[in-house]
Amino acid sequence: MTYPFWLPLLLGFLSATGPISTDMYLPAFPAIETSLRVHLGSAQWTLATWFIGLAIGQITQGALSDRFGRKAPLVIATALFTLANVGCALSTDIVTLSVMRFLAAIGGSASMVIPRAIVRDLSEGHAAARMMSRLILVSGVAPILAPTLGGLLLKIADWHFIFWVTVIYGTLCCVLVVLFLPDTLPVEKRVRQSGMQLASRFGQILRERSFLTNALMGGSGMFAMFAYIGGSPGIFIEGMHVSPSVYAVMFSSSALFFIVFSQLNPLLLVRVGSDKLMRIAVRCFLAAALALAAVAFLGPLLPGGVRWWMLLPPVMCMMGCQGINMPNTTVAALQRHASHAGTASALMGMMGFCLAAISGLAVGVVSDGSARPLAILALMGAVGANVADLYRRRDLMLRSQNT
Numbered sequence: 001m002t003y004p005f006w007l008p009l010l011l012g013f014l015s016a017t018g019p020i021s022t023d024m025y026l027p028a029f030p031a032i033e034t035s036l037r038v039h040l041g042s043a044q045w046t047l048a049t050w051f052i053g054l055a056i057g058q059i060t061q062g063a064l065s066d067r068f069g070r071k072a073p074l075v076i077a078t079a080l081f082t083l084a085n086v087g088c089a090l091s092t093d094i095v096t097l098s099v100m101r102f103l104a105a106i107g108g109s110a111s112m113v114i115p116r117a118i119v120r121d122l123s124e125g126h127a128a129a130r131m132m133s134r135l136i137l138v139s140g141v142a143p144i145l146a147p148t149l150g151g152l153l154l155k156i157a158d159w160h161f162i163f164w165v166t167v168i169y170g171t172l173c174c175v176l177v178v179l180f181l182p183d184t185l186p187v188e189k190r191v192r193q194s195g196m197q198l199a200s201r202f203g204q205i206l207r208e209r210s211f212l213t214n215a216l217m218g219g220s221g222m223f224a225m226f227a228y229i230g231g232s233p234g235i236f237i238e239g240m241h242v243s244p245s246v247y248a249v250m251f252s253s254s255a256l257f258f259i260v261f262s263q264l265n266p267l268l269l270v271r272v273g274s275d276k277l278m279r280i281a282v283r284c285f286l287a288a289a290l291a292l293a294a295v296a297f298l299g300p301l302l303p304g305g306v307r308w309w310m311l312l313p314p315v316m317c318m319m320g321c322q323g324i325n326m327p328n329t330t331v332a333a334l335q336r337h338a339s340h341a342g343t344a345s346a347l348m349g350m351m352g353f354c355l356a357a358i359s360g361l362a363v364g365v366v367s368d369g370s371a372r373p374l375a376i377l378a379l380m381g382a383v384g385a386n387v388a389d390l391y392r393r394r395d396l397m398l399r400s401q402n403t
Contacts, residue, residue: 003122003182003184003329004182004245007118007122008135008181009021009117009132009134009214010176010181011115011118011119011135011298012112012115012134012238013173013176014074014078014111014115014173014176014177015111015112015115015135016141016142016167017056017078017081017087017108017111017112017173018108018111018330018346019142019146020142020146020166020169020174021050021081021085021104021105021108021166021202022146022222023142023146023147023229023251023255024146024147024150024166024228024340025152025159025162025163026147026149026150026232026233026247026251027147027150027151027154027244027245027247027248028150028154028159029044029163029232029234029236029237030043030233030237030238030244031154031158031159031231031244032046032094032159035158035159036092036093036094036097037350038094040234040238040367041234041364041365041367042094043233044230044231044234044317044360044363044364044367045093045098045361045363046094046097046101046221047101047229047230047360047364048230048357048360048361048364049099049102049105050097050101050104050105051103051105051226051353051354051356051357051360052102052105052353052354052355052357053101053102053103053106053108053109054105054108054109054112054349055349055350055351055354055356055357056105056106056109056350056355057105057106057107057108057109057110057308058109058112058113058345058346058347058349058350058353059075059344059346059350060106060346061073061109061110061113061114062113062117062343062344062347063112063198063343063346064344064348065110065113065114065117065192065285066117066190066343067190067191067192068190069183069185069187069190070114070117070118070121070181070183070184070185071177071183072183073110073114074110074111074114074177074181075174075177075178077106077107077109077110077111078107078108078110078170078173078174078177079102079107079110079170079174079260080103080105080106080107081107081108081110081111081170081173082107082167082170082171082173082174083107084100084101084103084104084106085104085108085163085164085166085167085170086163086167087098087099087100087103087104088100088104088122088166088314089100089160089161089163089164089166089167089371090160091160092114093241096349107213107283108172109349111173112349113345113346113349114345115135115197116330116345116348116349117185117345118184118235119131119132119135120345121184121185122184127160128187128331128334130266132327132330132331135301138256141259145246145252146401147154147248147251147252147255148245148248148249149165149248150154150162150170150244150248150251151244151245151247151248152245152248153165153359154244154245155245155298159326165178169234175183183261183400187262191343196306201343202343202347205337205343205344205347206347208336208337209391209395210333210335210336210392210395211334211336211344211347211348213334213388213389213391213392213395214329214330214332214388214392215329215333215347215351215352216335216351216384216385216388217278217282217325217329217385217388217389217392218325218326218329218330218333218348218350218352218354219348219352219354219384220355220381220382220383220384220388221285221321221322221325221326221329221381222322222324222352222355222356222381223356223358223359223377223380223381223384224285224289224318224359224377224378224380224381224382224385225289225318225322225356226253226355226359226360227359227360227373227374227377227381228315228318228378229360229372230359230360230363230364231363231364231367231373231374231377232251232374233247234248234369234390235311235368235369235370235371235374236250236308238307238369239269239369239371240306240307241371242308249310250312252254252374253312253316254312254315254316255319256320257316257317257319257320257323258319258320258322258323259323260320260323261319261320261324262323262327263323263325264323264324265277265323265327265328266322269328274328274332275393275396277328277395278324278325278328278329278332278389278392279389281321281324281325282321282322282325282382282385282386282389283386284317284320285314285318285322285325285382285385285386286382286383286385286386287317287320288314288315288318288378288382289314289318289375289378289381289382289383290315290319290382291313291317291378292311292314292315292318292371292374292375292378292379292380293375293376293378295310295311295375296311296370296371296372296374296375297372297375299371300322300370305310306370306371311371318378318382321360322350330345330348332392333348334348336357355381359377360378361380363377388397400401
């Protein structure tokens with residue numbers, strides 16, 4: 001199916017809602033804790049409620065987009081996201097901020113689920129992977145620029161202003177959807193489902209091995225990535241006394257690797273093939289996680305202890321591996337679910353962000369200012385991705401033998 005050349009740009013801009021809302025306020029964690037008079041690590045609870053909201057919201061948004069089309073649910077959800085961010089900007093205590101972050105995530109989840117479903121509506125196979133990589137190119141600029149922007153905003157205003165900027169972004173998203181986004185799901189292909197039918201559909205999707213193994217591969221990568229996202233402010237800003245602006249540059253440099261490798265992905269797919277490419281990426285992911293653990297646990301024995309520049313290379317490698325695996329696992333997971341791509345996309349997103357919420361909560365609970373908790377969680381994610389890959393390849397072998 002043909003589509004306007006600018007559509008991946010628009011979908012990427014919408015998909016950037018998640019990274020912008022996650023990353024832009026990371027440098028403000030210490031300022032939020034000081035302003036709201038809460039203890040170290042409390043700001044990570046607002047990140048955890050954000051992840052929980054994304055997990056819950058994606059289930060409803062996927063089903064709604066399969067029932068009512070792609071456009072209408074996205075308009076309503078972006079409006080909710082914008083209003084909830086007004087609440088974040090006006091919050092005066094950690095509980096209110098956490099609740100508003102949860103509501104913002106419910107709305108923001110649509111911008112993460114529905115663009116993936118639109119990609120599946122329009123293309124499949126390598127064409128879908130290419131379109132997904134273009135989408136990631138645009139949405140991937142957000143994790144590079146958002147922390148830097150957050151750090152700059154903290155120099156001219158307090159942390160509340162960061163959320164006012166997010167309000168402006170949400171308003172722009174809503175306007176763009178209303179004016180330009182086509183509805184790629186025809187009325188005759190829309191699916192009306194009761195609660196029981198939806199639960200049955202989820203069960204059917206989860207029993208499909210290709211979906212489950214690819215979703216777990218992607219989710220394990222998110223588990224490691226969001227342990228870094230949630231834990232890095234405490235490690236670098238509070239533990240190593242790096243300034244918020246310098247931290248933003250460090251964070252952006254690791255996000256850059258994600259973007260670079262996501263754009264190399266289509267070229268590598270043609271040369272290597274998706275199966276082999278995904279296998280190489282998860283093996284490199286595991287090697288990088290082991291290197292990070294070695295630095296975190298053996299580094300304190302060195303003169304001067306662990307320095308921030310020792311942690312960046314393995315983190316950059318892990319992010320690069322996810323730049324390859326995330327578009328490929330998404331395309332592979334949705335490949336056999338064309339008739340209910342929104343529901344399958346939502347289920348995949350829910351699984352990923354449940355794992356992200358667990359890692360975000362865990363890194364906050366065990367935070368001690370060192371890189372050790374992050375290293376342990378990253379290694380757990382890498383091991384999980386490799387186990388899922390083993391089962392994915394076994395499923396491919398069984399299918400090839402049956403055909």
